[in-house]
Amino acid sequence: MDKLELFNAIVKQARPASFDEIKANSLEDTFADVGLDSLDTIMVCIYFAEVYGVSEEIAKQLQPQNVGECFTLYQKHATKNPETIEQAIKNIAF
Amino acid sequence: MKTYLTKYKTLSTTDTTVLSDLVYPQRIHWMPELYTRVKTGLSYVPHEMANRVATKEIVDYVRDNPVYGKTAFLLAGGSQGWAGGKAKDQDRPSELDYTYKMGMLTMTNIFAGRMASIFEAYDYVATDASACASGIKCMMDAKNLIDNLGFDRVIILALEDPSSKMTLEFFGQTKANILIADEEKGAIPSAFDSKNSGFIIGQGAALAVFESERAVNKNKSYVNAKLLSAWISAEQNSNPIGQRADGQGYQRAIRGALDAAKVIPSAIKLVKTHGTGTLTNNTAEKNALKATLDSFIATSYKQHIGHTVAASGLLETCLLLDDVRNGLVPAIKNRTEEDKVFLSEPANVPDGLMLSLAAGMGNIYAAAIFDYRL
Numbered sequence: 001m002d003k004l005e006l007f008n009a010i011v012k013q014a015r016p017a018s019f020d021e022i023k024a025n026s027l028e029d030t031f032a033d034v035g036l037d038s039l040d041t042i043m044v045c046i047y048f049a050e051v052y053g054v055s056e057e058i059a060k061q062l063q064p065q066n067v068g069e070c071f072t073l074y075q076k077h078a079t080k081n082p083e084t085i086e087q088a089i090k091n092i093a094f
Numbered sequence: 095m096k097t098y099l100t101k102y103k104t105l106s107t108t109d110t111t112v113l114s115d116l117v118y119p120q121r122i123h124w125m126p127e128l129y130t131r132v133k134t135g136l137s138y139v140p141h142e143m144a145n146r147v148a149t150k151e152i153v154d155y156v157r158d159n160p161v162y163g164k165t166a167f168l169l170a171g172g173s174q175g176w177a178g179g180k181a182k183d184q185d186r187p188s189e190l191d192y193t194y195k196m197g198m199l200t201m202t203n204i205f206a207g208r209m210a211s212i213f214e215a216y217d218y219v220a221t222d223a224s225a226c227a228s229g230i231k232c233m234m235d236a237k238n239l240i241d242n243l244g245f246d247r248v249i250i251l252a253l254e255d256p257s258s259k260m261t262l263e264f265f266g267q268t269k270a271n272i273l274i275a276d277e278e279k280g281a282i283p284s285a286f287d288s289k290n291s292g293f294i295i296g297q298g299a300a301l302a303v304f305e306s307e308r309a310v311n312k313n314k315s316y317v318n319a320k321l322l323s324a325w326i327s328a329e330q331n332s333n334p335i336g337q338r339a340d341g342q343g344y345q346r347a348i349r350g351a352l353d354a355a356k357v358i359p360s361a362i363k364l365v366k367t368h369g370t371g372t373l374t375n376n377t378a379e380k381n382a383l384k385a386t387l388d389s390f391i392a393t394s395y396k397q398h399i400g401h402t403v404a405a406s407g408l409l410e411t412c413l414l415l416d417d418v419r420n421g422l423v424p425a426i427k428n429r430t431e432e433d434k435v436f437l438s439e440p441a442n443v444p445d446g447l448m449l450s451l452a453a454g455m456g457n458i459y460a461a462a463i464f465d466y467r468l
Contacts, residue, residue, distance in 0.1 A: 039204075
């Protein structure tokens with residue numbers, strides 16, 4: 001599963017539907033590089049915790065700084081490992 | 095300055111569901127589909143309602159049709175923080191349980207900022223906490239912003255979470271609405287009726303765009319109605335959850351709206367009452383209308399869709415405009431006496447102005463006057 005593609009799919013879910021779409025181009029991109037504001041960042045992190053089944057207690061301790069860290073940190077504590085983007089998005093999508 | 099209602103979208107349901115697993119079991123106008131994502135903690139009931147009224151069509155209209163002056167976004171939220179998924183006392187597991195994981199967005203001002211950015215309304219953002227009078231209070235603010243402060247467009251979103259366990263418990267404790275125990279004794283919702291009375295709670299929301307005449311002319315916008323005035327008043331009452339029998343608060347609000355609109359009482363021919371149907375509101379609202387107006391017909395929506403609290407003033411106004419467009423003013427549901435003023439049967443739309451009323455806990459009374467003859 002392409003990590004950038006999954007990250008961008010989660011961003012799309014976390015931001016209001018009528019906002020212009022923004023995308024990460026690299027796993028090294030910071031949230032600011034992607035165009036995520038502070039509220040977007042909080043929501044994206046909560047969605048990541050949901051996608052990987054990370055408990056709220058643990059998720060609160062995680063503070064990823066860029067796209068790649070979202071994967072390393074949340075996957076480290078994952079209780080779910082979706083195999084496809086569709087599977088990952090299923091439970092968080094509108 | 096002329097102010098027009100150019101766009102609106104409403105959300106409500108006439109369906110009812112009995113929620114029996116509450117401390118105060120009650121029937122409400124409920125939309126279970128709102129809870130699908132809420133149960134995961136990734137969404138929140140008011141936000142789900144907002145998503146359904148802040149439609150792409152209205153967002154695109156606002157973005158694609160810029161105005162000369164400023165744009166404001168007002169959230170008629172009823173209170174400063176929406177009640178959550180838990181009740182304070184005597185809590186027990188319920189279908190309504192949820193734990194929203196983004197708690198900061200339950201603060202109405204933060205949510206208002208979020209919604210304002212969707213509409214690119216960056217000149218003024220505000221929330222209103224005038225309880226069930228919030229919707230009309232925001233109309234008063236909209237009129238003021240457009241008339242006096244250089245605004246050309248004001249977007250109002252009216253909603254809260256009336257079905258939160260905390261809210262339902264509050265209404266149950268204060269015996270404000272009809273519970274299942276009351277139904278078993280024969281209680282049926284109605285208003286201004288000698289036999290049936292009271293209301294049940296309903297989920298609902300409304301979004302409306304008010305614009306100045308120059309904005310309407312610039313964009314050649316379709317106009318639904320003209321907002322002539324909106325006014326808020328309090329009343330002399332030591333009880334903030336009580337209502338004076340003489341309807342002093344309603345009278346003050348109605349007279350304020352008439353003065354601001356510069357119209358005489360006989361010009362009002364159609365009234366959307368607050369119409370909770372409680373004995374105190376029946377007396378206060380009826381006495382106020384008799385004291386201030388001449389000849390009119392009046393209806394109420396709370397018996398059709400429930401009391402949608404903060405949303406009710408704007409939502410019910412928009413529903414009446416829908417009905418006016420269809421040519422028929424609906425009757426007040428469950429009336430047992432023939433009544434041609436507080437309608438027991440549907441009536442034709444009269445040729446005149448429309449008065450929309452609301453009242454909120456805290457001795458807050460609101461009135462708005464519209465002209466739908468456009």
